[in-house]
Amino acid sequence: MNQDRRQFWALYFTRFAEGFGFITLVTLLPYYINTLQPTDTTVLGLTISAGLIVGLYTTGFTFAQTVAVIPLAWAGDRFDKRTVLLAVLGAGAGVYALFPVVDSSASFILIRALQGVIITGAGLMSLSLVGQIAATGTRANFIGKSNAAYFAASIVGSLSAGALYEAFGFGPIFAIIVCITIVAWLAVGRYLEADETRVYGFPFSELALNSRILTLSSFRLQYAFSVTLVRTWIPIFAGVSAAQGGLAYGGLAVALTVVAEKFTNMCCQPFTGRLSDGYGRALFIFAGGGAYGLIALGVPFSSAIGAALSLPSSIVVSLPDVLVGASLPAVVSAETIPAQLTLLGDVSPAFFPLIALSGLLGIADSFREPASMALFADEGTEEGGVAASFGIRDLVWRPGSVIAPLLGGWLMYEVGMESVFFVGGAFALTGAISFLIILIWLHGRRALIQW
Incomplete structure (x- = not known):
């Protein structure tokens, strides 16, 4: 195994550790709510409801991620990315070790916020280093493999965390995460070469006006709403009662609807990334985004599809x-x-169509994601700020990830469950169409296959 391959495998394992820690906490959130039993609290004369406190369990994490993007990306470009990644992983082992001793909502929100910083730092540095080490014509392939490691962790974590908690409680789960994080730290320290690139100044200001990044952002800003709505509401659609517009499936059936998307995405990304390196990354972004929107529009019809095909219940x-x-x-x-x-x-006849549609969503997104990441890496490398480029990519996603759940909740209760997927699909389609129009307008008709 040559040195570059060792570096890539160290970074892939780092992505696995990042994904495993993230999905485990998402899976364990209901158990923390049951254990901590948040109640209305008064702070400085202001009453904070139990519902708002539960919301802060996630919002605190997301807010910390948003705040951490710019300083961490700046540090990665200004100093040694390897050193920054080692610092983040070392701090991550300590943060995860604190979760079993959480005894209040306030401490949980604080530690979740620290986890948000760790997840952001590990993701930014590992992706930046993968993009930097890979040659220009192979970036999407290597980034696709990196993303596959992240999805593999999501599958393992989402299927195992609940069962491990029921059997052993919180402590052993976080002991496993700490061990995985330490192994990632050792792999990075042992195999990853020092990063000798240094970027002075503030590359965000220049990259924010980069025409290619602006063109990509026109798609990504809208697509974030689509993915957040669809990924969040597929398990909700599968699990909530029929009175709320759902299918009322049990826990395992709901988990399979989630895993189907992650599994196909994981399997396809290394292959689709390699294809996009050879046939045009912009083309794969347009095709993947458009296909995702069309498939999302079909989710509400899963019951009708199942009935038409006489599928078993x-x-x-x-x-x-x-x-x-x-x-x-x-x-x-x-x-x-x-x-x-x-x-x-x-399960109703809708089960198999829903699993199939979820898997197709993963395939569609596997065309888009490595190609998009590779283009951001290309621009960052050429402009001397790859971490800043990925930081901009992360920030563009934030409005959708924060606003879409609120929009989805309103649509679900005020309009109907199916409207969530119609709106989600529409966001992906308008994002793909506007991306194509801006791409041709600013960069010419051949940009679709030349980028």
Whole structure:
């Protein structure tokens, strides 16, 4: 294994550690709410409701991420990115070690905010280094592999965190995250070469006016609303009651709707990244974004699709004859094993179409994401501020990630569940169309295949 490959694998594992820590906390949020039982609180004569406190469990994390982007990106460009990444990972091990001792909402919000800084720093530095080490014509491929490691962690974390908590509580889960973070720190320290690039001044000011970045941002600003709405509301659609417009599936069925998107995205990104390196990254952004919007529009019709195809409303597995009727030990059950087992509980005919649509969303996004990241890396490398370029990319996403959940909640209750996906799909389509128009207007018709 050559030195560059070792560097990439160290960075891929860092992305895995970042993703595992993030998704684990998302999965454990309901358990923290149950444990901490937030109540109305008065601070300096101002009453803060329990609902607002629960909102701060996530908003505190997001706000800290937003605040941390510019100083961390500046430090990465001005100094050694490897050193900044090591500092962030070292601090991350300490932050995750604090979660098991949380005893109040205030301490949880504070530590979640620190986690937001850690996640932002690890993501910015690892992506910047992947983009910097990779050659220009291979960046999307390597970034796609990096993203695949992040999605792999999301799948493992989302499927395991709840089960581990039920079996062992908070402590062992965070011990695992601390160990993974320490291994990432050791890998970066051992295999990653020092970053000798130095950028003086404030590259954000120049990159913010870069015509290619502005063109990309015209798409990304709108697409953030689409992805946030669709990714957030697919599990809501699957899990909430029919009275609220949902399908009322059980926990495992809901988890599978989420995992389907992450799994296809993870599997496809290394391949689609390599394709976009060869056939035009702007083309993949336009095609992936447009396809995502069209697929999102189909989500509300999953029940109709299932009914039209006469799909089953439950998943049944027949057991071998030798097991049928066998008695279990009395301490386990007094019943006998039935001839058939029903998996996932009762699901409507919409289940398989919803899983398929979720998987297709992951495939569509896999065309867009590595190509978009590679273009930001290209501009940052050429302008001497790759971390700042990724910082701008992160900031452009923030309005959608903050406003879209509020918009989605209003649409769900005031208009209807299906309207969330219609609006989400429309944002992706308008983003793709406006990106194409601006691209051709500012950079010419061939820019779609030349970028």
